[in-house]
Amino acid sequence: xxxxxxxxxxxxxxxxxxxxxxxxxxxxxxxxxxxxxxxxxxxxxxxxxxxxxxxxxxxxxxxxxxxxxxxxxxxxxxxxxxxxxxxxxxxxxxxxxxxxxxxxxxxxxxxxxxxxxxxxxxxxxxxxxxxxxxxxxxxxxxxxxxxxxxxxxxxxxxxxxxxxxxxxxxxxxxxxxxxxxxxxxxxxxxxxxxxxxxxxxxxxxxxxxxxxxxxxxxxxxxxxxxxxxxxxxxxxxxxxxxxxxxxxxxxxxxxxxxxxxxxxxxxxxxxxxxxxxxxxxxxxxxxxxxxx
Amino acid sequence: xxxxxxxxxxxxxxxxxxxxxxxxxxxxxxxxxxxxxxxxxxxxxxxxxxxxxxxxxxxxxxxxxxxxxxxxxxxxxxxxxxxxxxxxxxxxxxxxxxxxxxxxxxxxxxxxxxxxxxxxxxxxxxxxxxxxxxxxxxxxxxxxxxxxxxxxxxxxxxxxxxxxxxxxxxx
Numbered sequence: 001x002x003x004x005x006x007x008x009x010x011x012x013x014x015x016x017x018x019x020x021x022x023x024x025x026x027x028x029x030x031x032x033x034x035x036x037x038x039x040x041x042x043x044x045x046x047x048x049x050x051x052x053x054x055x056x057x058x059x060x061x062x063x064x065x066x067x068x069x070x071x072x073x074x075x076x077x078x079x080x081x082x083x084x085x086x087x088x089x090x091x092x093x094x095x096x097x098x099x100x101x102x103x104x105x106x107x108x109x110x111x112x113x114x115x116x117x118x119x120x121x122x123x124x125x126x127x128x129x130x131x132x133x134x135x136x137x138x139x140x141x142x143x144x145x146x147x148x149x150x151x152x153x154x155x156x157x158x159x160x161x162x163x164x165x166x167x168x169x170x171x172x173x174x175x176x177x178x179x180x181x182x183x184x185x186x187x188x189x190x191x192x193x194x195x196x197x198x199x200x201x202x203x204x205x206x207x208x209x210x211x212x213x214x215x216x217x218x219x220x221x222x223x224x225x226x227x228x229x230x231x232x233x234x235x236x237x238x239x240x241x242x243x244x245x246x247x248x249x250x251x252x253x254x255x256x257x258x259x260x261x262x263x264x265x266x267x268x269x270x271x272x273x274x275x276x277x278x279x280x281x282x283x284x285x286x287x288x289x290x291x292x
Numbered sequence: 293x294x295x296x297x298x299x300x301x302x303x304x305x306x307x308x309x310x311x312x313x314x315x316x317x318x319x320x321x322x323x324x325x326x327x328x329x330x331x332x333x334x335x336x337x338x339x340x341x342x343x344x345x346x347x348x349x350x351x352x353x354x355x356x357x358x359x360x361x362x363x364x365x366x367x368x369x370x371x372x373x374x375x376x377x378x379x380x381x382x383x384x385x386x387x388x389x390x391x392x393x394x395x396x397x398x399x400x401x402x403x404x405x406x407x408x409x410x411x412x413x414x415x416x417x418x419x420x421x422x423x424x425x426x427x428x429x430x431x432x433x434x435x436x437x438x439x440x441x442x443x444x445x446x447x448x449x450x451x452x453x454x455x456x457x458x459x460x461x462x463x
Binding site for chain 2: 002005007010034039041042051108
């Protein structure tokens, strides 16, 4: 046995999990799919004294399509989301991101909420949440609060979730524009690894093929996944001429503060970020233009 | 200090097994060390290599990334459960033998589970789908080519005999 010893509790409901967290939140770690937490416990980077298992809570597993948003239960498995065609129609970036997440075996167990709560700065789902401005619903015995992605990711493996809170639902905005396109691309050492750099974009165009809405972001280049709402405004009204896209992508890469590690140098990451951001923007734009 | 034990009941290859386990015992260690169902291999023990792949409720997962206590009330199929009821090899297993889909054999139980998971949902996979399905399983001997060929071969055999019992002892 590699993990340090811990006490195990299987929570039967969100209320039960929240009550446990209220009593002893600092000592508890919630476990969903466990695809990151169990390795961290095996290496003793994490040593929770109590593990509260939320895998059996049916109320945390759902995809609800509403007019302006899609609500997804935090413990919904990644494999369920990647197979959901109605979801892919409404939030296409999510399926595009999931195609890069781990492997069949990890997606069968890994959950949406688990990936977001783990908040690896190079993970795909946090980047998708950041780019689309997803909102996290955090429940405690005191009630629910809603945290937008821009305030949720606090640093590497750190989020706004308080010790007494459980991530319950994630709300994904649905873009109403008909001519919308999106793209998610990354470079990693092996397919299924966390990204060295990942880029994601979603764009809407008008009848004349001019950009009327745009959001894009980069992962793997800093402490958290980043979106660039300020830079994105330079693309509004344009037809995505190469020079404009290049310059916006370049400026985004300059905002990154990547580290040097075994996999890539900081310089390479920045260069990659500029290239991938431009490609993702271009691909999303072309897809948007192709839509009737 | 004695560690708390938790009662579990898990259907393993069609047979209900009960035990008292410490919370930190991984599912793969329980299967191998306690039940002596040793077909499943342990490689990296932190979710990289895929050697410990098993099916949980018919879907491939990594059994080093789950604690045995979490499997309480669920069904597990290991590589032992892929064989025919009489113990002879399934079409998939036999295809691995025929097409040299293994050399040292260490990754093979995980490869077979991953491939079976694919064939269960995608009876006529493309080569790309096969490569995607085994993408989470490392093999340091074969270079993967023969494994891909073996899965293709198995898919062909299964489509010729669609009603052939696969002998999955999932109960």
